[in-house]
Amino acid sequence: MTLTVGFVFDDTLDVLDGVQQHIVTLGRELARRGHTVHYLVGQTEHSPMANTHVMARNVMVPFNGNRMRIPLPADKRHIADVLHDTHFDVLHVQAPYSPFMAARVIEAADPSTAVVATYHIAPKNVLAAVGGQVLGAINAHSHRRIDEVVAVSSVAAQYAAQTARTYGSIIANPVDVHAMRELAANAPAAHEGHHIVFLGRFVERKGASLLLDAIEYAQRHDLWPADTHVTFAGKGPLLEDCQVRATGLSIPTRFLGFVEESDKPALLASADVTVFPSTGGESFGIVLLEAIAAGAGVTLAGDNPGYRSTLLGDEDALFSVGADHARDLAERIAHALRDPQWAHQLRERQEKLLERYDVHAVADQVERIYGRALAKRNR
Known part of the structure; x- marks a missing residue:
């Protein structure tokens, strides 16, 4: 009917x-x-x-x-x-x-x-x-x-x-898995080096500043491969503050601003690691699944109840958004970039989520x- x-x-x-x-x-x-x-x-x-x-x-x-x-x-x-x-x-x-x-x-x-x-x-x-x-x-x-x-x-x-x-x-x-994969398949060639991507609004709870903290920690402790670079995409009231903070970083960091829906799959597919460090207020996590469907290497998410529910509690994919978040996130990204077998296993588990959603x-x-x-x- x-x-x-x-x-x-x-x-x-x-x-x-x-x-x-x-x-x-x-x-x-x-x-x-x-x-x-x-x-x-x-x-x-x-x-x-x-x-x-x-x-x-x-x-x-x-x-x-x-x-x-x-x-x-x-x-x-x-x-x-x-x-x-x-x-x-x-x-x-x-x-x-x-x-x-x-x-x-x-x-x-x-x-x-x-x-x-x-x-x-x-x-x-x-x-x-x-x-x-x-x-x-x-x-x-x-x-x-x-x-x-x-x-x-x-x-x-x-x-x-x-x-x-x-x-x-x-x-x-x-999530329209087929559409995301089709758009990602028609994307330009992937970035050279190791690529980390943040996509979201620049408001406090979405956690762009947490990722900047992790970048600073990784620099101080030489955690990430030398060819690592980071892309932030999105807009919001904290964008300018984050851009100012990034000027002091030695790890290459760029800000794309607003990204059209049709361009999102290509950006996400180019990532070895997508990072969504939201501190809370999330009932779900569509963007996590979009990143997985587009073909990002691995997807890491802030450990808030909504994201934990979407990822079915996968501890490898979830990182602390509490007091020690900079170290936890920087080390989790390092694990993804330096341990291909660990990253591959996490990626396989995340792929299996897509049938459900x-x-x-x-x-x-x-x-x-x-x-x-x-x-x-x-x-």
């Missing part, structure tokens, strides 16, 4: 951060299977997807160690028009959600439309957790309309339980959730 599915998301599709990647990757696979997919989203000017309906304007606010866009109150008449013009079998809401947009869409949904909510958040601190509980209380009425709840990881499931008093299935974020496997699970939600509606 083919369905008409509407992804409901308070944020924009103009950038492809974690949740955007989730719904775009999953939406493309659902469309490939014959479903009709729409996007009911916050302020968006250049959507990469067809059938995009802009439901509200957005404003930028700090949250959970990052910056996010939240919607201003959506016009209820506009919501009614969109829901009238297209009958949705399923509305798939990305949670936590705003009472000003997504909650209004949920409450306006046709009684025959199934509503599914997927939780993505892992709180970085007590303030974020308390804010989530307040939001859960505000959205309690609309949440009663939801037929099935999903979380992308056990960490996100805990957040849903703590903030919305709700429990559901765990279905991981999807590939979009085809994830879409199968999501279709079953849709079926269950529709069955509840039709009772």
Whole structure:
């Protein structure tokens, strides 16, 4: 049975951060299977997807160690028009959600439309957790309309339980393994020497400064091969500070700034080691799986609950983000660069993760959730 599915998301599709990647990757696979997919989203000017309906304007606010866009109150008449013009079998809401947009869409949904909510958040601190509980209380009425709840990881499931008093299935974020491999295969020749790559936003919790600490430690103790060089990709408020710090390094270090989605696989494939030193606030780790799928030598990640869950607790791939992080990370990178057998074994284990997270496997699970939600509606 083919369905008409509407992804409901308070944020924009103009950038492809974690949740955007989730719904775009999953939406493309659902469309490939014959479903009709729409996007009911916050302020968006250049959507990469067809059938995009802009439901509200957005404003930028700090949250959970990052910056996010939240919607201003959506016009209820506009919501009614969109829901009238297209009958949705399923509305798939990305949670936590705003009472000003997504909650209004949920409450306006046709009684025959199934509503599914997927939780993505892992709180970085007590303030974020308390804010989530307040939001859960505000959205309690609309949440009663939801037929099935999903979380992308056990960490996100805990957040849903703590903030919305709700429990559901765990279905991981999807990665289009075939697309990543195809783009990486068409990439230019790999860099000479040993290449380390960081890809992420330059905000405190993403940990670019931790990698700089590790570079300084490696220099002082002569840990890495002489031909090692490091590439940082991404943008954010701490970019300039990191660039200034890097001017004092003898290990060659460059900053690419923002990298287009189409260029990410080539960058990741060029790495002997990809490093994602996030200190927390991660519910999952899509970028870890993208690096593995693109063909990076090995992928190392900060030991936070979301990344640990994604990597199934592989201690070789996880490094401390605590007080001794510089030494731990520098030595872990050295192990990857100087011990080919160890690196090869880790790489083989990481390759096996991809079957679990590939979009085809994830879409199968999501279709079953849709079926269950529709069955509840039709009772």
